[in-house]
Amino acid sequence: MGQGNGRLTYLDVAGVDKRFRDTVVIQGLDLRVGAGEFVSLLGPSGCGKTTLLRIIAGLLRADRGAIHLDGRDLTRLAAHKRNVGVVFQSYALFPHLTVAENVAFGLRARRAPAAELREAVARALAMVQLTEYAGRPIFVLSGGQQQRVAVARALAVHPALLLLDEPLSALDRKLRETMQIELKHLLRQLGLTAIFVTHDQDEALVMSDRIAVMNAGRIEQFAAPADVYNRPATAFVLDFVGMSSRFHGTVRAVEGDEVSVDTAVGVLRARGRPPVGSRVLVAVRPERLMLGRGDGEWRNAATLTVRDPVFLGSKLILHFDAADGDRAVAELASGTGDKLAAGDLVQVHWSVGDTLIFPAS
Amino acid sequence: MTIAMWTITAMVVLFLIAPLVVVVAVSFSASPVFNLPPPSWSARWYERLWRLRDFWPAVRTSLEIAALSTAISLVLGTLCAIAVERGRFPGRDALVTFAVSPLMMPGLVVGVALLQMLRQVGFRDAWMSLLIGHIVITLPYVIRTVLASLSLFDFTLIDAARTLGCSYPKALLKVMVPVLAPAFLTSGLFAFLASMDNYPISIFLTDARTKTLPVQILTYLEETPDPTIAAISTGLIVMTIVVLLLADRLVGLRRIAEL
Amino acid sequence: MSTLDVAVRAPASRGERLDPLALLALPATAYLGIAFAVPLVLLLVTSVWTPAGLTIDGYVKFFSDSYGWRVMWNALRAALWTTAICLVIGYPVGFALARSRGVVQVLLLVALILPLSVGVVVKAFAWTILLRSNGVVNQMLLATGIASEPVRFIFTEAGLVVGAVNIFLSFMVLPIFSVVKLIDGRLLDAAATLGASPLHRFLRVTVPLSMPGVIAGIAFVFSMAISMYVIPTLLMGDRYQTMSTLIARSYLFMRDRSLGSAVAVVLLGIAVAVVVISGWLARRSRDVR
Numbered sequence: 001m002g003q004g005n006g007r008l009t010y011l012d013v014a015g016v017d018k019r020f021r022d023t024v025v026i027q028g029l030d031l032r033v034g035a036g037e038f039v040s041l042l043g044p045s046g047c048g049k050t051t052l053l054r055i056i057a058g059l060l061r062a063d064r065g066a067i068h069l070d071g072r073d074l075t076r077l078a079a080h081k082r083n084v085g086v087v088f089q090s091y092a093l094f095p096h097l098t099v100a101e102n103v104a105f106g107l108r109a110r111r112a113p114a115a116e117l118r119e120a121v122a123r124a125l126a127m128v129q130l131t132e133y134a135g136r137p138i139f140v141l142s143g144g145q146q147q148r149v150a151v152a153r154a155l156a157v158h159p160a161l162l163l164l165d166e167p168l169s170a171l172d173r174k175l176r177e178t179m180q181i182e183l184k185h186l187l188r189q190l191g192l193t194a195i196f197v198t199h200d201q202d203e204a205l206v207m208s209d210r211i212a213v214m215n216a217g218r219i220e221q222f223a224a225p226a227d228v229y230n231r232p233a234t235a236f237v238l239d240f241v242g243m244s245s246r247f248h249g250t251v252r253a254v255e256g257d258e259v260s261v262d263t264a265v266g267v268l269r270a271r272g273r274p275p276v277g278s279r280v281l282v283a284v285r286p287e288r289l290m291l292g293r294g295d296g297e298w299r300n301a302a303t304l305t306v307r308d309p310v311f312l313g314s315k316l317i318l319h320f321d322a323a324d325g326d327r328a329v330a331e332l333a334s335g336t337g338d339k340l341a342a343g344d345l346v347q348v349h350w351s352v353g354d355t356l357i358f359p360a361s
Numbered sequence: 362m363t364i365a366m367w368t369i370t371a372m373v374v375l376f377l378i379a380p381l382v383v384v385v386a387v388s389f390s391a392s393p394v395f396n397l398p399p400p401s402w403s404a405r406w407y408e409r410l411w412r413l414r415d416f417w418p419a420v421r422t423s424l425e426i427a428a429l430s431t432a433i434s435l436v437l438g439t440l441c442a443i444a445v446e447r448g449r450f451p452g453r454d455a456l457v458t459f460a461v462s463p464l465m466m467p468g469l470v471v472g473v474a475l476l477q478m479l480r481q482v483g484f485r486d487a488w489m490s491l492l493i494g495h496i497v498i499t500l501p502y503v504i505r506t507v508l509a510s511l512s513l514f515d516f517t518l519i520d521a522a523r524t525l526g527c528s529y530p531k532a533l534l535k536v537m538v539p540v541l542a543p544a545f546l547t548s549g550l551f552a553f554l555a556s557m558d559n560y561p562i563s564i565f566l567t568d569a570r571t572k573t574l575p576v577q578i579l580t581y582l583e584e585t586p587d588p589t590i591a592a593i594s595t596g597l598i599v600m601t602i603v604v605l606l607l608a609d610r611l612v613g614l615r616r617i618a619e620l
Numbered sequence: 621m622s623t624l625d626v627a628v629r630a631p632a633s634r635g636e637r638l639d640p641l642a643l644l645a646l647p648a649t650a651y652l653g654i655a656f657a658v659p660l661v662l663l664l665v666t667s668v669w670t671p672a673g674l675t676i677d678g679y680v681k682f683f684s685d686s687y688g689w690r691v692m693w694n695a696l697r698a699a700l701w702t703t704a705i706c707l708v709i710g711y712p713v714g715f716a717l718a719r720s721r722g723v724v725q726v727l728l729l730v731a732l733i734l735p736l737s738v739g740v741v742v743k744a745f746a747w748t749i750l751l752r753s754n755g756v757v758n759q760m761l762l763a764t765g766i767a768s769e770p771v772r773f774i775f776t777e778a779g780l781v782v783g784a785v786n787i788f789l790s791f792m793v794l795p796i797f798s799v800v801k802l803i804d805g806r807l808l809d810a811a812a813t814l815g816a817s818p819l820h821r822f823l824r825v826t827v828p829l830s831m832p833g834v835i836a837g838i839a840f841v842f843s844m845a846i847s848m849y850v851i852p853t854l855l856m857g858d859r860y861q862t863m864s865t866l867i868a869r870s871y872l873f874m875r876d877r878s879l880g881s882a883v884a885v886v887l888l889g890i891a892v893a894v895v896v897i898s899g900w901l902a903r904r905s906r907d908v909r
Contacts, residue, residue, distance in 0.1 A: 058523075082524075086521065092515065092518050092520065093521075094540070109527045153525070365712070366715055366716050370716040373709055373713050373789065380742075380746030381743075383749050384749070395748075395749040396754065437647050440648065441644065444644035448642050449639045450642040456645060459649075460648060465839070465891060466891050467888065468849070469847060469868060470660070474660045477666060477881075496651065497652065497656045500648060504648065558738075560740065560849065565872075579850070582745065582748075594742040597739065604737070605737060614730070
């Protein structure tokens with residue numbers, strides 16, 4: 001799935017299985033990441049993303065499969081010999097050491113000469129703008145500052161690969177958004193290959209070159225953010241990333257590369273080849289819906305009842321009444337539907353090309 | 362109600378400190394009877410203590426036993442605490458209850474029981490017997506305190522150290538040992554003081570030549586009750602103050618009070 | 621929560637091979653087993669087993685005699701008084717310690733921890749001086765006019781209890797302190813907004829929440845007081861016997877092992893009962909919370 005990114009494979013995770021006792025956590029997982037790429041592992045709690053990260057770091061051993069980094073076989077290599085940097089969710093800063101000593105920890109473990117060590121620590125602290133905090137103990141730092149120390153500590157040893165385990169989840173929203181941009185910028189400057197674990201789809205969309213959407217120990221889709229959003233490979237990806245209107249239905253006919261589907265809101269058309277009579281899910285992203293009666297290319301239309309208009313400043317989200325298990329939601333630029341109130345009947349339409357179709361689960 | 366609370370507290374502070382003040386005051390009295398305030402001050406009891414040869418072997422035995430039993434307890438207790446906190450095996454709660462139970466059992470009974478067993482197997486070395494007995498009371502202090510600290514220890518720190526280039530044993534040494542140092546220190550301190558002060562177990566395990574300090578003190582009090590005991594007690598108080606000051610510098614009084 | 625957490629926290633399922641980490645607990649467990657548990661079991665055995673065969677002579681001797689009952693009653697009475705007084709004065713002090721800040725708190729902590737660390741022998745010795753008929757306590761009583769002539773304290777039970785309270789008080793205050801300081805002050809505010817009077821707030825909110833500390837304190841003080849040896853030896857002399865002193869005498873002077881071991885077993889039974897009951901009460905007070 002979308003492996004051909006035009007880059008040489010730098011990290012190669014092949015056929016990894018992992019189970020804890022009777023629970024399968026990761027199953028036959030493959031992941032190929034190019035040099036300098038920023039890849040997010042996105043998925044709900046328990047999908048195996050943190051386990052995969054720990055396997056790559058060498059903190060867990062896979063039951064099967066192989067891991068190669070830049071041609072080196074890491075599969076049986078101990079964590080401390082992998083040169084893989086990790087930024088932990090809790091930061092895992094050493095409470096008994098100062099900021100500078102934390103950053104120096106990895107260099108000391110590598111027995112770096114004193115002069116080189118001092119210089120590397122100063123450089124790493126400058127990178128995260130914490131130079132004047134070098135001598136402070138960890139507990140006086142704010143959450144954002146601790147996060148930056150954790151990044152500096154991981155970067156100070158020049159890791160071949162940086163792994164980040166939900167490193168921003170403990171920060172408040174404003175700070176998190178600033179840090180997303182800063183971190184991405186920093187890693188791009190360094191040209192570092194990074195794998196970023198998150199359950200926050202917005203974070204994954206903002207930061208990544210590619211996103212691997214994980215579910216139940218597998219990667220459901222591995223693609224660029226725009227593709228994941230616009231062309232979700234599975235119903236799970238559709239559901240997990242972004243909002244959508246979705247209507248369950250039965251395929252009534254296949255005409256060329258198009259099908260028509262009977263749904264609760266009428267006949268809808270989509271591109272695809274599911275067999276006639278099969279149960280399918282027809283979906284569309286909310287910003288693709290237009291108000292009014294369409295024509296020509298806009299051949300999907302429905303009449304919906306407004307349940308709940310939500311004003312969000314630059315945009316207006318309309319939630320409509322929908323059948324059981326279905327959902328209908330539209331996103332409009334604010335100003336276009338401001339007069340709508342709950343109970344109003346609205347005509348909407350959208351193009352067949354924007355319509356997504358999945359086998360019903 | 363608040364006023365009553367603080368009045369009681371002030372009186373309790375006086376009540377608690379009084380014995381120590383009295384002991385120190387008497388130790389500097391010139392009179393051989395325990396009169397307070399002393400008719401005049403002198404250091405004669407300290408001179409007498411210095412000249413009396415009875416006490417020094419006991420002091421030495423007590424220090425040896427206390428230091429050694431504390432050290433052994435720190436090792437055994439830490440290993441046990443790690444097993445309980447990190448291990449997944451049945452009966453861990455029962456194990457902890459058992460391991461700290463010597464603290465709640467009558468010391469005298471523990472001493473008698475140990476004496477009887479050692480006699481039965483023909484073991485008669487007093488010094489070793491004392492060491493064996495004292496570890497029984499120092500070990501629970503260490504297990505209890507280290508366990509409490511360990512339950513708050515973030516084992517991700519070990520992972521972090523490993524990804525930064527430390528092998529597993531080295532990560533334990535570089536991260537876990539310093540982070541748990543306060544627990545080692547406070548539990549070691551209380552174990553040491555408990556061993557120094559122990560009488561009920563020691564009384565059964567000493568012999569004529571190997572006596573611990575508390576046993577020697579009580580023996581001396583029965584024979585010649587004079588302020589020499591106050592002088593040696595003052596010495597013990599000073600030792601305690603020094604140890605506590607050290608602990609306060611390294612750990613803080615509030616954490617010590619947690620125990 | 622990550623999958624790892626779920627996996628690591630999972631309890632060991634039955635039939636699984638033992639976690640190798642369990643081996644780390646082996647040295648300490650084996651040590652306490654050999655040097656603590658086995659001797660106690662042997663003690664239990666010797667209390668009913670003499671070279672002459674199975675016997676309950678020791679117990680009969682102890683319980684058939686009014687002397688035995690008196691000794692037990694002595695120990696119980698002194699322990700109960702000591703525990704009760706420690707509770708009454710320790711409870712407010714635990715609160716004061718939790719409320720205090722800065723220098724005052726440090727001072728209070730020093731006053732509690734220093735005597736605790738100095739040990740029983742030194743303090744018991746100090747009380748022999750304090751309680752003398754020409755001692756400090758009497759001088760104070762005479763000076764304040766509370767007593768018109770010296771009161772005999774040394775070698776009286778009142779003196780014994782005063783000394784024991786002094787020596788064990790810290791063990792009551794510190795557990796209460798460690799629980800009270802965790803009580804969320806907002807709970808009392810909430811109770812106040814619900815219309816509870818200060819007394820009602822204290823009885824219905826503070827007291828129940830402080831129970832775990834109180835139970836721990838009572839268990840500590842009672843189990844130490846029932847088995848105290850040094851304090852009665854110094855403050856009461858030979859004529860007054862508690863269970864501990866009787867055990868020591870039976871072994872060291874009377875060479876009566878069956879009596880000594882029987883009394884030891886009774887004392888051990890009381891200590892175990894205290895542990896079990898306080899554990900049960902602690903669990904119950906936690907569940908009520």
